[in-house]
Structures are given as C-alpha cells and as structure tokens.
Amino acid sequence: MTMAVAYGLAVGGLIVLEALARRPGSALPTAGECLAWAMGHPAGRVLVVLAWWWAGWHFLAR
C-alpha cells in the first residue's frame, strides 16, 4: 500500500510538472521539450528508446 502511494505521488509529480510547463510564459520545459533535447544526441536517443522498450518489457512481457 505504501509503495502504491509512493508510485502515485511520483506519477502525480510528473503530471503536475507537465501542467506547470504548459502554463503561458512558463520557464519550465514540457516533457516533450526535454525529450527533444535528449534525442538530439545519439546516446540520449538510444537511452530514450531503451527506456521505452523497458516499459514494454516490464508491463507487457513479464
């Protein structure tokens, strides 16, 4: 139960960050802008793909 709450808070934090970033005039980048920056570099691109793949493995395969 404690872990479920902790995961919920972590996911909630990500949602709050995205909402704050989408406010007009916000200096905070959106998740998409951070991803775009990370994916501008070869290593970042591979890391993003691996993170995406891991999510599929974790939730769908095992």
Place this chain on the structure above:
Amino acid sequence: MEEPTGGLAGRREQARGGWPRRGLLAALLAAAAVAGAGLPSFAPATYAAVIAVGVVVLGAACRTHVRTARARERPALWWPWAVACAAFAGLEAWALLDPAQPTVSDLMDPVLAEPVWRGLAWGVWLLAGWGVVRR
C-alpha cells in the same frame, strides 16, 4: 512542363497522401493492439514480440537520427524533470532489490490481465514507439 515537387504543390501532394497513410497506420496499430491483447505475460511469444518491436524501433530511431540530427539547446529548468524521473526510478529499483516491495508492474498486473486494458497498453506502447521514431 514538369510539375514542381517542392513548395506549396509538394505540401498539397503530401497532404493528399497523408490521410490514407495515417489511416493505414491507425489500422495497423489497432490490429497490433488486438493481437497484443492475446499475448499473456511470461510467454515466449510475448518475449519475442516485445524484443522484435524493440529492435525495429531502435534501428528506425537511429536511422531517423542520421537524417534529422541537430543539436538542441538544453532547457534551463531540466532538473525538476530529472528529479521526478529519478524518484520514480529509485522506487522501482528499491522494489526490484527488495522482493517484499511491489514493482509498478506488479501493481498493474491485475489491470493488465484484462484483455481490453492489455490491448490498450499495447496500443499506447506502440504509439509511443512510433513517436520516438518520428521525433
């Protein structure tokens, strides 16, 4: 006289070809999601499917990068995202090291056991992979 392939004419042509292509991709995505809904956890076919999709997306993402690579400026306030992602990763690592703690997928297992939600999860995952390739 040849028709121009770039500029406004080219964009119009691309737009005409865009919707059928998007429709086809949406149909393929829906079919893959339906197929994924029938793949249970811990099954060799599921392992093979996830690995195969991952290899295809990794290859396509690297090829796309060669075509479109351009350095972007690092956002000034990137660190709140890093902190939030690190918190999530820390929780997951803790759960993986301590068998008494559930991982996020352990918590989601009852939901993903339902074919409808499992198919939806496959669809979201594949759509995200498509987004990674396109970016």
